[in-house]
Amino acid sequence: MNTSCRFSLKLLTVLLIAAFLTSGCWDRREIEERTSVVAIAIDKPKEHPDMVLLTVQIPIPIRIAGSSTGGGGADGKHSVEVMSAMGRTVVDAFENLQKRLNQELFYGHTRVIAIGEEVARSGLSQILDPFRRDPQIRRLLWPIVVKGEGRELLAAKPTLEQIPTVFIMTMIENGTRNGRIPEVNLGTFFVDLSSASREPYMNYVEVNGNDIKWSGVAIFRGDRMVGKLSERETWRMMRIRERRDGGNIVFPFEGNPKQLATINTEFVNSKKKVTFNGDQVIVRIYVSIESNLLEKTFEIDLFNPETIKQLEQDATAYLEKYTAELVHKLQHQYQTDAFGIGSYIKAHHNKQWKNMDWSKQYPEADIRVFYDVKLRNSGMGMR
Template sequence: MNKPLRAIRLVALLCAAALVSAGCWDRREIEERTSVVAVAIDKSAEHPGMILLTVQIPIPIRIAGSGLGSGGGGGGGKSVKTMSATGWTVVDAFQNLQKRLNQELFYGHTRIIAIGEDVAKSGVSQILDPFRRDPQIRRLLWPIVVQGEGRQLLEATPTLEQIPTVFIMTLIENGARKGSIPDVNLGDFYIDLSTGSREPYLNYVQVNKDDIKWSGVALFLDDRMIGKLDERDTWRVMRVREKKDGGNIVFPFKGNSDHLATINTELVSSGKSITFRDGKPVVRIMVRLESNLLEKTFDADLMNPETISQLERDAVRYLEENTANLVRKLQREYKTDTLGIGSYIKAHHPAEWKRMDWKKQFPETDIRINYEVRLRNTGMELR
């Protein structure tokens, strides 16, 4: 074999050996990491000006069915551990927490960021900034505002799930699937903050010991929480902004508060019409719903077409009156475009949008929302 050919083969062999031996130079085995499934951020009561960071860590050997404990799991005690640390910034708090652990914290499995109400009211851009920059963090995780302190959500132990975060995840996922709870993830929140044409909101929960309850949404103006909407007002926003079904509607029959009807809703269509009068937008929104009668507390002949028409008119009256109250609340009290009307103007009337200061004009804008309800099924009647 001549020397040039031998040299070429030697170089090729060395290159192949280098590739094989290099592998993933920065890899970390999963057993060498401590997974964090939820993070809570609060203001520190003991150290003013500092952040209190809390994480929730699953303990695999204590999770039933893991196969790591005797009899397939359940080594006794809680299946998760919560740990807290303080810091001047979120990254500083994470670093202080890492000093107390023998393994590297891993955030690729984090699904919940619980934000204390006081932190949300002070502004969330800075506390969410490191989550935006960290490639481990998924944009599909859910930021949630918690009444009181965010760590209450991580410390609750609902009996229906071994891992509390799984309970919260399924609560939101099932509600989002039914169209009754907004599916607002971290990526959605970033987008709403950056568009300038609609204001963001986040799911809002209340925690009472081990009881976790979804209680509507927290409203934001820019990155600061300025108020909240209850469940029913949230459903009205969802029908207009997200074109979702929302929850059931309970309304009086013929204006009698003792005669109540309950219907579910299925969104058929939702359309917006924007015109301009003296340079000011005039907004008209029509929401069409189909429904089924779920319950009534009065006697009525449901075989009579006039009774069905009366139920439909009463449902429309209830929805329009309460939605008008919601619009007044958003315009006069909060001055925040939670309905996302600005995004529609920006997309369909770009020339007018460029001349507008929407934050100033929204509270004065003429907005009217109308409904059309069709009752398609009344269920079984006893005769």
């Protein structure tokens, strides 16, 4: 090949590369040509229980206070639009909603999926199937079970934020950062749903008008919600499953319900020990916690070491008593391994795990939780 041909070949290669680099994405679409959805709700319409009711929350930039294109109300009550559509499936409902809009719906900014409790109790595998497949849907968004209908959460207008979804999102994120709310995103739920060794759960909220409250977690067996844990029950579960601090502990001093002490918790360590007695699984869980005294409703000498020891013993007894009640509820009422004990057995006793039917053996397992509470700081105050 002569010099002229080699030069022509190189020039053609450079031109082809340049053409590919400047062509852009074939399916590119400007963000201004899309309508962003920040939250989605899924319910069963009462008049058509065999259908899916889909609700979306869409922010209206021109109505948001501080927007360069126009002013909005300080409370942001009109900064979002909430729209609903029915369909035979979730995708069908999305398509029916799209027919009413002049721009394509975009779900890359969706941060919350609110699921009505009735939908959660009927099973989520088929409902969430399109969200698993859609590349626009973030795995880090927050799936939430709502008492009543999910669309009530999207219709609420908390006054502390212009965009209601931002309020919900920051409430969950701040709670998870402080160890008070479980960090259950969509990806986590999908992983737990696919696992044979632990059951999934979701954060649970209640809506009363414009008031939104985190109220614990929804417990699942398989893909169906079977019950709910209160806030304090959730904190007990978090200390065992997630090794998180949870919220404050309020307990009676020396068994007197009129003498209450409040401590915060700082998770230190958790250990599990599993042994086998024939087909019965014996589980012992040991949780170490450090704490600070936040409040007391009675007079005691906090400079007395025996008083500190008594507070530690009372806190330990309180936690062990109510955690035992939680274990009984999970084993016999809900029959769901929300503690994730099966995952520990699978990881550390894989030979036995392969021969187990955990769903049947779990309710009969001997599970006990022991605490070691140490009071590190009694705070400033009088005797």
